[in-house]
Amino acid sequence: MPEIRFSQSVSARREQGALVVTIDNPPVNALSAHVRSGLMAALDHATDLPTITGLVITGAGSTFIGGADIKEFGKPPMEPMLPEVIDRIETFEKPVVCSVNGSALGGGCEVALACHGRIAGEKAAFGLPEVKLGIVPGAGGTQRLPRLIGTIAAIDLIGTGRTVNVSEAVALGLADGTAADPVAAALTLLRELGAKPLRRTGLMAVPTVDAAAVSAAEAKVLARARGQSAPVEAVRLVKAAGQVDLKQGLAEERCTFLRLRDSVESAALLHVFFAERAAGKIEGLETVSPRRIETVAVVGAGLMGAGIAVSALISGCRVIALEQTKEAAAGARDRIAETLDKTVRSGRMGQDGRDDCLARLQTTAEAADLATVDLVIEAVFDDLQVKMDLFRRLDGILAPGTILATNTSYLDPDVIAAATTDPTRVVGLHFFSPANVMRLVEVVDCAKTAPDVLASALAFVKRLGKLPVVCGVTEGFIGNRIFSAYRREAELMLEDGAVPDEIDAAFEAYGFPMGIFAVNDMAGLEIAWARRKRQAATRDPAARYVEIADRLCEAGRLGRKSGRGWYAYPNGERTVDPEVTAMIKAARAAKNITPRAITAEEIMGRLLKAMVDEGTALLAEGIAARPGDIDLVMINGYGFPAHKGGPMFTAQQGKDLKS
Template sequence: MAEIRFSESVSARLEGGVLLVTIDNAPVNALSADVRSGLMAALDHVAERSTIAGLVITGAGNTFIGGADIREFGKPPVDPLLPEVIERIETFDKPVAAAVNGPALGGGCEVALACHGRIAGEKVSFGLPEVKLGLVPGAGGTQRLPRLIGTVMAIDLIGTGRAVKAAEAVALGLADSIAADPVAVALAFVQEQAGKPLRRTGMIAVPPAHAKAVGAVEAKVLAKARGQAAPAEAIRLVKAAGELDLKQGLAEERATFRRLRDSVESAALRHVFFAERAAGKVEGLDKVSPRPIAIVGVVGTGLMGSGIAVSALISGYRVVALEQTEEAAAGGRARIAETLDKTVRAGRLTADGRDECLARLQTTAEAVELAKADLVIEAVFDDLQVKTELFQKLDGIVAPGAILATNTSYLDPDTIAAATVDPSRVVGLHFFSPANVMRLVEVVDCAKTAPDVLATALAFVKRLGKLPVVTGVTEGFIGNRIFSAYRREAEFMLEDGALPQEIDAALEAYGFPMGIFAVNDMAGLEIAWARRKRQAATRDPAARYVEIADRLCEAGRLGRKSGRGWYAYPDGERTVDPDVTAVIETARAAKRITPRAFKSDEIMNRLLNAMCDEGKALLAEGIAARPGDIDLVMINGYGFPAHKGGPMFAAGQSKG
């Protein structure tokens, strides 16, 4: 039968007396006003024709429905609203089945929940990720999901925003079955159910749950939330599904959704969402084709190098890892294999996947083996001479079209590039440790980096599943330069009267997983100490300089690795050390500083201002392209809480 078009993005055709409705709203079949009105028109069409048994809803392409249309965010609502469409589906007199052909996320999952049957394709996923935008599901997700899968699992899924694949969805009761051709099975389901009593999700009683199990999953979700409001509200609403009737529960959910939608927290998380979409976009680069990359060379297989190698292997690349000796190369292979084993144990990689990765890995002490690499990333000691000599050596080995990438944290990549035969093929790829886990990569656009080299670096980072943020050349790039600025401010406050544990407590209360002095202890105090000593000759003698960290390093207090740093670590536990307090008091006395008390709010305001001021300088110098890039670096590299939006967003809120 000919195609029937119900709206620009919703069409249908009759298949065996069943209307097959297809949503085609690229790229992710989002639930725009056009999609919603199209679905309503399709339901009207079926309701008016006794010859049509029911309908199947599916998505065009590789997605079922990817959620709300982000282009409608912040705009006045347009009828029909999604809750109305979903209620119409659930209460419809004829069977409605979801042929879930790809991801069913957010509102897409809520549409599927309201259908009378859900047939999952083999590679689909279901999820209600609204908490990641500071929201709760707003079209029945918190009320219908617990009716299908129980309170405990509903709290887990909605409270964390995690998605489940087809097999888990069926095991939980979220989907009815898995099929290679979900459309065919869904059509058969509608034909078979025609004229029979329908299983309406909203009419199912929430299965009883053990209070202990509910308490355990609640505690897990709240611990991960670190003060964020949406997960706690999601828990409350899921529990309410077992206490209220559907109408009351839906009203409570909608009111909560609207309240959270208007909150600063949700605005912050939406800012982060849009910042991620913009990240890695460089003006004019969209027309530049990246070079093909099949083989990645990694020089150095320490913690950083082995992490980079693991990321590349898991993403399907062949890897040649170079070490100085055969013994070191064997050790590097063992380190990479152990990291892959940990990934298997964590359930993020199959045993077969690990074996495939190892089959694509070559470790060697022969630099000539890098001749076949399309991209070589150095992860050697952060010393200018070491890195420069390495790149000069690689000049004579790698192919002319191969890219050379430096993973330096603080050194000037332009100086390294200038020492090579072809500086245009040099780019910075600043990974964060552990590189196989951390999402952030600062992609350094050097003075001579060719556009297609930058495009290739961005494409490579994205294929690794990581978040690329482009930065210009400056000491420490975006992240470490801001980190240095706010560490300096924290040390000023130490001299003025605050203590390390007070500053760390303020940061942790704000939402950081760890305070700055605890972070310094974990990283090791000797790295920044070496840098300060290098800079001593060029430091402005009139600039304020705090020597407390130097005194700790001179006393052998280098952080966790030495058992003492800003804190002491008896039995590995972080404890306040009176010896550190004494060092601080001595430093204050030497400068005749009378200490004063600091409140938590003042500590955070000073730290946020320091971050924001440095961020403004980075923007003014053209090192960072946009405020959102700075926010993403601080969130993904330095533990800034995402639900606060990053330092630039937070500064805008305080001034607004």
């Protein structure tokens, strides 16, 4: 049968008496207006022809339907609206089965929920990730999903926005089955459904469940929300599905969706979404081809190096980990294996995947084994001489095309690059610990980094499934330079009258997972101490300098690892230490400072201003390309609450409100 075209993105063919409708709207088959109108036209066509027994809806390419069309964000709505399309599918008089060939996300999942049957391909995935954009599903997701899979599972999926794979979707009842050829299986299911009353999801009763179990599921989601509104509203709507009829539930869902869509929180998360799409896009690199990177060497396989090695292994690379001795190399293999084992225990990887990773791992004490690698990432002690000596030694071993990357946090990568005969092949790759978990990587474009080396570094980071943010050379790059600025402001407030736990409490109340001083204790105070000592000779003697952190380090209070830092840690539990309070009071007295009460509002105001001032300077100096890049670094590296958009977004919102 010839193809029937219903819109620029929706076509169909007759097969086994059914109409197989295909959505082809690359790159992700978004629910653009022409997709929605095409689906309505296909339903009209099936209505008009009695010989059509039903419809199978599928997607072209690797995606079923990837959600809303971001090009329509902020524009006047265009008919038909998605709820109208979904209602038409669910109430259609003939059976409609979806063949979910790939990801069914957001509105795509809501379309699948409205169908009378769902067959998943082997690479299918389902999810309602709207809370990640500060909104809730707006076309029935909160009302239909609990009717199909139960309240507890729906609270989890919608409240967290997580995506489920094929096996979990089938186990939950979200998919009726899976098949290598989902269209053929959908046609079979279509014939079966034609002989019995249609299963209309919206008319199903929500399964009864123990109230305590629902409360536990709700508490789990809200604990992760950390002040974000959308998960709270999502849970409320899912629970309402068991208390009101579909019409009432849909009306409340739509009202909530529209209210949240126009909120600052949603604007912040959309800002983050678009910032991520822009990150890593560098002017002038559009036509530059990255080099092929298949074998990666990691020099120094401590906590950071092991995490980098694991990330590279999981991405499919071959990895050589270089240590100083055979014993250290054996220890590195054990450390990497244990990290992979934790990944298996968490359910993020199977045993076969772990074994495959270890088969591609080589640990060695012989630098000559690195001769043919494509990329070397050094993760040795953050000492300039150590890193320069290493790069000098590698320079005589590596092939000319090998890329050299430094993972330094604060040191100048241009100085490190100068130790080589070819600084054009040197780039910075600043991972965050634990490197196998943390998403952010600052990609440092050094003074002489070749364009194809930078392009290769970006491609490699993306292959790891991480978020690359390009920056120029400055001490601390984007993140640590801003962190140093607001840590300095926090220490000034100690002299002015605050105490560590007050500042940390204000920070956590704002939405950070951990306070500044608690973070310092976890990271170790000696790193910043060493940096302050390096800077002592060039420090402006007229600038205000707080010595409290130095006194802590001199007293052996280096953080959690020593059992004492800004806090004490008896039995591993963080507690306020009177000794630290006394040291702070002594520092104030030495400078004749009369302490005053500082409110949580003032604390956060001063900390945010420190972040924004430093971010503004980074933009002015050309270290950061965009305000959004700074926000991404602070969100993904330092715990800034994503639903507040980052410090630069927050500052702009304040300006907009005042203007």
